Amino acid sequence: MIVTKEKPVEEILEYLAPYKNVLVLGCDGCTQPPRGLKQAKMYAMLIEMAAKLRHKDIKCRAATVAMQCDNYLCSSTVHPQLEGVDAVLSLACGIGVQTFAEVFPDVPVYPGQDTVFAGSQERENGKLYERCKACGDCLLGETGGICPVTACAKGLMNGPCGGCVEGKCEVPYEIRDEKGEVIKMIERDCAWYRIYERLKKLGRLDLYRKYRSPRDRAVSAWPRLLEGV
Amino acid sequence: MGQAFSNLMKNIAEGKFVYTGELEAHRSTDLSEVIQWAKTLKATGKIVAANVTDNPQSVGALSSLVTSYIVQRETGLETVYQLRCSDRNRLALASDLLGAAALGLKNVLALTGDHPKKGDTPEAMPVFDLDGTQLVELIHKMVYEGRDLSGNEIHGPRPQFNIGAAANPNFKPLEAEVLKLERKAEVGADFFQTQVVFDVNVALEFLDAVSHIKAAFLIGIFPPRSYNQAEYFAKNVPGVQVPKDFLESFKKISELPDKTERRRKIDEYNIEYFADFIKQVKKKPVCKGIHVMAVGYPEVVNPIIEKVEKG
Structure with a gap:
């Protein structure tokens, strides 16, 4: 949504x-x-x-x-x-x-x-989470269904970075008021830590270990156009 | 590991145990303090190269490329040019790397870099077109294939860099860190400099876990000048474990009334503690040296190293 x-x-x-x-x-x-x-x-x-x-x-x-x-x-x-x-x-x-x-x-x-953003709803707590950047080059199949492009604050392909401590990201969620001022910060899980844990559970640490080449940013260069729909 | 271009890598290739230092420029056009500090490191005769930080913690500072070059020119001390992905896309990174090669720099430390929100310019666009591992690949391609990531040819002589990357022995679970370092080594890292370690057992466990990786490991240490500094690491640097004994000893010393006595005791304690630390990690064959981050505290560097060398 x-x-x-x-x-x-x-x-x-x-x-x-x-x-x-x-x-x-x-x-x-x-x-x-x-x-x-x-x-x-x-x-x-x-x-x-x-x-x-x-x-x-x-x-x-x-x-x-x-x-x-x-x-x-x-x-x-x-x-x-x-x-x-x-x-x-x-x-x-x-x-x-x-x-x-x-x-x-x-x-x-x-x-x-x-x-x-394009997000997902958590009904019980009334929260909406950003989940997809519409990057045009989905790699959820390699990352245990967790999107590093969106869920990692740096969008890293080969994380986690040095900012991950005890599974948490160095950059928390920021809740802002209508003037744009930060009124609350909420700790968030490191996306790559979650990817590691999930792939380990699935017995697919080979996917975690794999080196991922730099992304072709031309795929998501904007504005985009799809024909024949 | 690739060819040895820098004095740092040549020393490692010759089997010498090496020491690197660290220099930090600030948001200033004046480098005289940095140059003075570089001269102090050079005068020790023990520091083979010094890192030059690139907007550390995302706090804006004079360009690390320019600082690295001026330090080498003014002091003759070899530098490890730190380069972060936070602020530049692959075009700018490659461009700076060509500049670094033209200026005669021989070591590059490829870093992902802190998020701009951590620093003094939180409004900035976080770039991260590449991450630290991909930057290693870019440098490797430039050095060994004479091309950038898009395959564009570099004209004239290829850059000659030894490629460094960061490692974190404090990371839990260690397995996740080790797999990550395998990736970095796979794409061409020659050496790793680690995050600060205080607990020798953390360093030893880490060195055992990376013993299969074909790269040189330099363990990062930071002798604190005061109890406050030691406490800062324990409380404010996430993930860094400072042993209880270490903190308690510093606390006791900090309670001494006489300032000169206090300074002398802190120096003595650091020399004793870190010389012993180094002697232990040195026994691990994959450990090729120590990265000393004693910014603003030159008086302990030499005595620590001398004590290690005396055995």
């Missing part, structure tokens, strides 16, 4: 300052936490209230799309909703926002979210 987090209201209001009629557009796709119609309605209310407190008048409507990143769905669902709309606040990930901008080049669209 694509993990996003809310942008601060102040930033959103700055974007929307020149407009009177705004459509808040959710996405029912893979975005986590959910950003569908319910959230779009809440955002619409919140923005109207926040604007009123600042003596501004912004009218908001809410709608949603099954998958904002699909240009056909985006076009067919949103088109009827755009009458009288000055600007759109998208609650989709950065891909959804860009698809909208391509489909409707004349309608100003602004992101309501910061797109953070």
Whole structure:
């Protein structure tokens, strides 16, 4: 799933300052936490209230799309909703926002979210973990199903590095507040230590021992294009 | 192990037990202190080469390439040019390596490097296009094939480097570290310099575990100048085990009221402790030397080595 987090209201209001009629557009796709119609309605209310407190008048409507990143769905669902709309606040990930901008080049669209990563959800603790960098050259088959490109802070191919002590990484997780300040640090396991342990358990230390050549970064050079889909 | 290009590797090839030192430049354009320290190391007559750190702990400093060159030019002391993958991609690394060869440097220590978040510029992009092992491969290709990793040819004479890499005897489980060092040796590391070790048993167990690896091992030591420094290692340098006896002895000495007496006793203790440490590790054939990281504490280097040599 694509993990996003809310942008601060102040930033959103700055974007929307020149407009009177705004459509808040959710996405029912893979975005986590959910950003569908319910959230779009809440955002619409919140923005109207926040604007009123600042003596501004912004009218908001809410709608949603099954998958904002699909240009056909985006076009067919949103088109009827755009009458009288000055600007759109998208609650989709950065891909959804860009698809909208391509489909409707004349309608100003602004992101309501910061797109953070492609992640996995741990429901019991309400946590989302980054799990995939979409590097285009998957080597999970060699690393016991643990991705060193994403889970190692340095993305090393031949770890662990000297920063691994008692199985922990030298760089902890950082939890940031809305201003971007670090408010909490959480210790994290060294990816290569986990890879070593898992491959040992699987009787495949030969894969751990193997030297891995430098990656061909051209494979993941951006922007990428896939044809024939 | 490849050909011996540097004095360091020539000494090892001749069967001599070697000592290397360490120099650290800072965020400054002035190298006079580093040069002075290099002269002190050179004057010992025992230090065959000195490492020049590259943005240690990701704290920005004057280029290790430039420092290595100026130290060699000004003092005649051979350097081990440290090069990290944290800050440069393979193009920049190869470019700096060609520069190092043109400037006559003969040893390179290939390091992955600390994450920028550990240092004073945490906003920086962590590069890590290569890791330390892959950097060993790059240097090996340049020296022995006259090509970079992409196969591009180097014009003119090939660089002549001996390739060093880092090792950590404190790593648990040791098996994971040993397999990693096998990889580094496989792609061309000539020598390994280790993380600081205080406990001789840790060093001995490590040396036994790597005895099959065809490379020279230099065990890292750090004689502390004070109890605070020793305690710092015990408390703040993760993974480094400082023996209880060692710490307690330092604590006792630190309680002596007279400063001169205290200094004398600390020197004596370090000389005694580390000379004995070295005598023990020296018995392991794979151990070819000692990397002394006594930055700012030259007075003990010579006495330690002399005591070892006296037997």
